[in-house]
Amino acid sequence: CRLVVLVSGAGSNLGALLDACADPAYGATVVGVGADRDGIDGLKIATDAGVPTFVERLRDHPTREGWDRALTRHVEDCAPDLVISAGFLKLVGPEFLARFEGRYINTHNALLPAFPGMHGPRDALEYGVKITGATLFFVDSGVDTGPIIAQVAVPVLDSDDVASLTERIKAAEREQLVEYVGRLAREGWTVNGRTVTIP
Numbered sequence: 496c497r498l499v500v501l502v503s504g505a506g507s508n509l510g511a512l513l514d515a516c517a518d519p520a521y522g523a524t525v526v527g528v529g530a531d532r533d534g535i536d537g538l539k540i541a542t543d544a545g546v547p548t549f550v551e552r553l554r555d556h557p558t559r560e561g562w563d564r565a566l567t568r569h570v571e572d573c574a575p576d577l578v579i580s581a582g583f584l585k586l587v588g589p590e591f592l593a594r595f596e597g598r599y600i601n602t603h604n605a606l607l608p609a610f611p612g613m614h615g616p617r618d619a620l621e622y623g624v625k626i627t628g629a630t631l632f633f634v635d636s637g638v639d640t641g642p643i644i645a646q647v648a649v650p651v652l653d654s655d656d657v658a659s660l661t662e663r664i665k666a667a668e669r670e671q672l673v674e675y676v677g678r679l680a681r682e683g684w685t686v687n688g689r690t691v692t693i694p
């Protein structure tokens with residue numbers, strides 16, 4: 496199974512996927528890594544692993560549609576079976592979704608539909624929930640609204656601040672991502688409405 500991973504930051508999820516892919520039994524290979532910005536650790540992790548990278552910055556395109564088209568072309572050129580947003584901080588556009596919906600997954604650092612958006616751990620902490628977690632889902636045209644593949648619960652401790660909660664979620668999130676990308680890669684999947692089935 497050919498994977499393309501999109502990143503905007505530290506790339507710890509990408510690193511975990513690359514480690515897993517080192518075992519042939521895992522059944523997947525990262526064939527390309529894309530980013531929306533230069534100079535991030537995620538790109539360095541890819542380069543160090545010998546994986547081809549590309550960068551498409553929104554500000555280099557006069558329109559968001561142009562950026563979306565360029566990103567779509569880059570990903571298409573890698574001929575992926577599955578595209579993974581691993582901390583990719585941009586919403587893709589209609590062209591990307593037309594091409595990859597049902598094959599484009601994202602990991603979010605809260606238990607959706609609670610706390611969508613950019614600040615999952617902070618919002619969970621501010622609300623005062625006792626359990627939060629991470630959600631793996633197929634991206635649709637909404638913000639963190641697509642069909643859910645898997646969720647993992649993470650306790651919120653009284654002593655938590657945003658940083659400590661973020662790290663606890665990320666550890667569980669990485670494990671979940673690696674486990675389910677492997678299952679999707681090896682076993683395939685179907686999406687029927689909101690129901691995701693891994694045979």
Ligand code: GRF
Pocket residue numbers: 502503504505506507508509537581582583602603604665668
């Ligand atoms: C993940 O926690 C993801 O949910 C959030 O950003 C983080 C990505 O971290 N949107 P990294 O770049 O993989 O380390």
